[in-house]
Amino acid sequence: MSTPTTPVLMSKANPDGWKLEELLAQLRLELHAKNDRIADDPRPTAKAVRANNLGMIDLLSVLEGRQRDTLARLDRLAPDQGPGGTPRLGAGAADVPAASLPTPSTGAAPAPADGIEPASAAAAPAAAQPAV
DSSP: OOOOOSOOBOOSSOTTSBOHHHHHHHHHHHHHHHHHHTTTOOSHHHHHHHHHHHHHHHHHHHHHHHHHHHHHHHHHHOOOOOTTSOOSSSTTOTTOOOOOOOOTTTOOOOOOTTSOOHHHHHHSOSSOOOOO
């Protein structure tokens, strides 16, 4: 498999790229269409491919949920200014708050503004995974 050289996602460097949430939805639609084209094929390989496609569709739905969560968090920081605007996170972001430091009295770090510990958010699924 070759490494892609053309950016796909929208960014400052690629303002005409896909928004991640739109790309995930498009992939889901295309996998549904592929499944529809082989729906009447009774062969075991076709059944296995349909099952694989359904599993990928489920995972894409989970990814869409995570992206919606990301967008909601970003919207709480500032309005979206589009690919050419000021970033809401990272280099170039306006008013980047200082990192949370332990409080002198307890030694514990203060809770994040959104109430989600980054390590917990990364480890936990954003949505329940469907049974396969």
